[in-house]
Amino acid sequence: MLAPRIVVAGGHSAGHIEPAMNLADALRRLEPAAAITALGTVRGLDTTLIPARGYPLELIPPAPLPREPSLDLLRLPIRLRDAVRAAGAVLDRVRAEAVVGFGGYVAAPAYVAAHRRGLPFVVHEANARPGVANWLAARMTTHVFTAGPSVRLAHATAIGIPLRPAIAGLDRSGLRGEARRRFGLRPDGPVLIVTGGSQGARTINVAVSAAAGELRAAGVQVLHITGPNHAVDVPAGDPPYVVVSYVDEMRYAYAAADFVICRSGAMTCAELAAVGLPAAYVPLPLRGGEQRLNAVPVVRAGGALLVDDADLDPAWIETVLLPVLRDPDRIAAMSANASAAGAPDADVVLARHVLAAVAERRRDVNCRRAVARRAAAP
Template identity: 40%
Template sequence: MNTTMNVVFCGGGTAGHVSPMLAMADSLANSYQDTDIDVNILMIGTAEGMEATLIPDAGYEFATIEKVPMPRSVSLDLFSLPFRLRAAVKQARKLLREHQTQVVVGVGGYAATPVYLAARAEKIPVIVHEGNARPGLANKLAARFATVVACAFEDTDLPGAIHVGMPLRSEVAQLPMGPTMRDEARRSLGLDSDKTTLVVTGGSSGAQNINTAIAGALDDLLATGAQILHLTGRDKVITDGDGNRIDKPGYVQVEYIDGLSRVYQAADLIVARAGGGTVHEIAAIGLPSVLVPLPIGNGEQDLNAASLRESGAAVVVADEYFTSQWVATRLPDLLKDQARLEYMAQTAKNFGINDAAETMVRIISETKVAR
């Protein structure tokens, strides 16, 4: 006779929140694939976040609750906050009951707080996973009553937190590297298989400052003999002074690539933001990086990059200093220094954790309650 495991994952807003949810869900489903336990997974987010697209595309059941952001100043929104939060918690309690939920796993973001509070009211155990070095408000709240608090970074300041790493989807955690895969990946991306390759990405939405800095230093970068794959972000195109799309030998720009596995395989060096997911992916793979922390939020991206910077695995530069002049004077030497790139790659890999998703599955399996 089959038994059931009914799990709810909650959170979202950004791809950095959604990716670990999907990684945990994939690992959980795969772990019980050939057993007499039926795993039923529901994911709860908001209609406005990236989860509204990414989760259904991944094939998981998805439900939404109202977005309840914390107002940053005294306003009508602040005074209406308790009423909006109460309504969202009521929505979440209904979803948890209908799913006969045995455990809630949250990663933070707008949808997480109402679901955490709903789970507490329903006496359902809560597992928190914090993906940044500096925790967000939702996870700070839930950590006070959660059954288990797990974190991606070792020094995350949450009570009772255990360090497990960042849950990564199998296509990244088990990504094959090496010369053969590198050459195949480069050819599939329209690149020369024999050239040193710089990858630039500001995330799915792009990063205007990174784009501008790279565009202004293109000639200096290409003069090294390297080639550049530039992921500019959706609806962003790098143009010259006349407004024409820049088209130079050795420079390939695309707005977006679904899944970065091939991109990682192709790269000798990557320029990227320092989101928790990005930092852990490049560490797990062993990829040299120049990290440009996003200069908004609570400074978590700068903290995310700290370990790689201090060990020499990454160069970290503040967004305001990442200019065309900085790129032109610093990146060419780095691209030509093969010994340093190899050192950075190996040092990054020493920080990599590839089995965090499996660790979280063990925690979820041990935490669920009978319903």
């Protein structure tokens, strides 16, 4: 049987690239010989993150879809035409049998190029508020998947977000001792992880570091991941308050933690739910409130708290967060609720559907060929 040939289109940001690569990994686990090609552009993180995961990258011209009227909107038809042509050339060259898009600059051209060639294309939307490319594409295919049931897209099935197996299958309790030693934390006592994402978040950094004294007085250990462009000054003391700029393997941070305070990007929410970590989500107060929507399902399930960026300060930490951190029973209940809201197998679920779409296309092609042969027979 021929190996499936699949193109994934999820470029520009880590929020698009990471689930695309996680799907690619799942496809390779199910079909080790699968030929997988990634589409990307020179803008964003494509040329850094995708080759690092070991997949061939084909670059096409960026064609971002403006959300509001602008000069860029007037230039869009030409940009989209060029991007569609380039994407189509890639599909033809690798003899693609299916396209899987995750939004971002490359998704729309890939969808259009696939549609013109009669190729099945699969849409996955990680965010609670769909992007323009996925919103349009969902009306052109029945293969549509979302992070949660509240995402409004045509033909959508909620499956979660494809995650790395190292996260989705994390044994937090089994790795806890090693993880805490790695960061210089005590083996017992509550641990709070503080992070604002890969670039950090000034509001979170300032509020939590200013409450270091209250956290220590309550016996709470802290692992504070500031981001590479931020620094916080917390005097040495006990319990440990460990400050690092970046963590390469977040599974160790998650295993060390009992609770997290963080932004609520789609990937962050999905990972924390999958590993059963309760959190205080501080949505980025931009992008039309998308991050707030990402956090709502797990908050409603009782697995997280939600605090506005403007309300996060040392007083909130002392009066709202500390009582939670001091209560092991409440943390355990929130952990169970977070786990119930998670979807650790989304990568395999989506991969199986993509492979099924390839198999269906092959059957259709073979059927058309058989009909053509019969028609041509004397």
